[in-house]
Amino acid sequence: MFTAADEYGIDLSIDADRVERLLSVTPADVDPADRLTFARNVFVPLTTACRYTCTYCTYYDVPGEASLLSPDEVRERCRVGADAGCTEALFTFGDEPDDRYAAIHAQLGEWGFDSIHDYLHRACEIALEEGLLPHSNPGDLTEAQFAALREVNASMGVMLETTADVDAHSGGRRKTPGQRLNTIRAAGRRGVPFTTGILVGIGEGWRDRAESLLAIRELNERHGHVQEVIVQNVVPNERSDFAKPDLATMRRVVAMARAALPSEVSVQVPPNLSPAADLVDCGIDDLGGVSPVTDDYINPAYEWPDLGGLRAVADAGGMPLRERLPTYARYLPNDLRPAGVDPAPAPTNRDGWIPPAVRDRIRADDVHGRRLRGVARGDGPLAVRGD
Numbered sequence: 001m002f003t004a005a006d007e008y009g010i011d012l013s014i015d016a017d018r019v020e021r022l023l024s025v026t027p028a029d030v031d032p033a034d035r036l037t038f039a040r041n042v043f044v045p046l047t048t049a050c051r052y053t054c055t056y057c058t059y060y061d062v063p064g065e066a067s068l069l070s071p072d073e074v075r076e077r078c079r080v081g082a083d084a085g086c087t088e089a090l091f092t093f094g095d096e097p098d099d100r101y102a103a104i105h106a107q108l109g110e111w112g113f114d115s116i117h118d119y120l121h122r123a124c125e126i127a128l129e130e131g132l133l134p135h136s137n138p139g140d141l142t143e144a145q146f147a148a149l150r151e152v153n154a155s156m157g158v159m160l161e162t163t164a165d166v167d168a169h170s171g172g173r174r175k176t177p178g179q180r181l182n183t184i185r186a187a188g189r190r191g192v193p194f195t196t197g198i199l200v201g202i203g204e205g206w207r208d209r210a211e212s213l214l215a216i217r218e219l220n221e222r223h224g225h226v227q228e229v230i231v232q233n234v235v236p237n238e239r240s241d242f243a244k245p246d247l248a249t250m251r252r253v254v255a256m257a258r259a260a261l262p263s264e265v266s267v268q269v270p271p272n273l274s275p276a277a278d279l280v281d282c283g284i285d286d287l288g289g290v291s292p293v294t295d296d297y298i299n300p301a302y303e304w305p306d307l308g309g310l311r312a313v314a315d316a317g318g319m320p321l322r323e324r325l326p327t328y329a330r331y332l333p334n335d336l337r338p339a340g341v342d343p344a345p346a347p348t349n350r351d352g353w354i355p356p357a358v359r360d361r362i363r364a365d366d367v368h369g370r371r372l373r374g375v376a377r378g379d380g381p382l383a384v385r386g387d
């Protein structure tokens with residue numbers, strides 16, 4: 001029996017037999033998907049300050065060097081993204097900057113914000129004003145923080161990475177599996193369509209991978225909010241020499257993800273980091289957010305493929321490529337879901353999955369609303385091709 005760290009009262013236990021069964025899964029045991037999806041996004045790295053120092057991470061900057069985009073810079077990025085046909089403003093963070101980041105806190109104060117989360121709320125409003133749907137990844141949050149931020153987000157996310165205690169997270173300031181699971185649970189309790197995932201190759205073992213996938217499954221069984229699970233391999237970079245997992249490892253772990261999760265939860269690999277064309281027969285059905293206008297700020301040395309590159313992955317699997325919104329179709333209101341997609345059961349918070357500000361943005365009678373509705377229903381001008 002695996003029991004998650006209970007410092008947050010997670011009360012999550014995974015039966016040992018289920019772990020064993022998942023460990024026996026191979027690519028031959030799963031069916032390929034019947035379509036491959038992606039979302040068109042613009043990256044908005046709101047701040048590179050982070051209270052942690054994960055050893056594989058090149059995203060964070062140390063105090064004194066961390067950046068903070070101004071409201072004008074956020075608006076300009078969103079405008080460029082919307083003009084390029086994006087639907088999603090992907091707000092990336094580290095985790096809440098601690099008090100070592102005095103300059104970041106002073107700047108936020110000067111702009112009239114008490115915290116980075118207050119500022120994120122305003123930045124999401126700017127994205128909505130510019131015609132994009134915010135999807136924020138602000139690290140660990142409490143239920144109260146989700147309650148505020150859900151009002152201006154189409155969906156949100158945080159990587160679980162692993163339920164194991166690994167040295168990659170060690171040091172004086174470290175994120176913990178219990179904290180991440182608590183965040184995923186808090187998102188579910190607040191009815192937030194949610195993206196999470198595992199990071200492969202940071203010192204975890206096969207049993208840890210199985211337990212991580214089953215922990216995500218269990219939280220989704222309670223709240224129905226997990227829309228996709230990213231299976232991301234670590235890549236070498238200037239801060240770490242973790243080896244990129246080999247293809248056989250990725251094929252097996254992707255197949256395990258597909259077998260562990262219910263069919264409505266997508267399994268995603270990032271096509272700029274993973275050999276996606278060699279994984280399409282292992283059950284992936286999504287390539288995540290791909291940007292035509294900005295770099296992958298989390299992994300800046302690894303370029304996004306263009307639409308031709310995404311088509312090549314879909315062709316390798318003999319499946320059509322479809323564009324989607326950051327929010328998966330089953331969470332959208334009736335008038336915005338494509339035909340044939342059943343609605344997700346109502347969230348446990350009874351507030352509905354999509355907040356009024358986001359619904360209004362998609363329904364607006366302007367060029368952005370028309371673009372968003374077209375992508376939502378699968379009949380918009382941005383369909384990659386009519387297959």
Ligand code: SF4
Nearest residue numbers: 050052053054057094
């Ligand atoms: S991986 Fe995330 S939490 Fe860890 S240091 Fe990088 S930005 Fe911070």
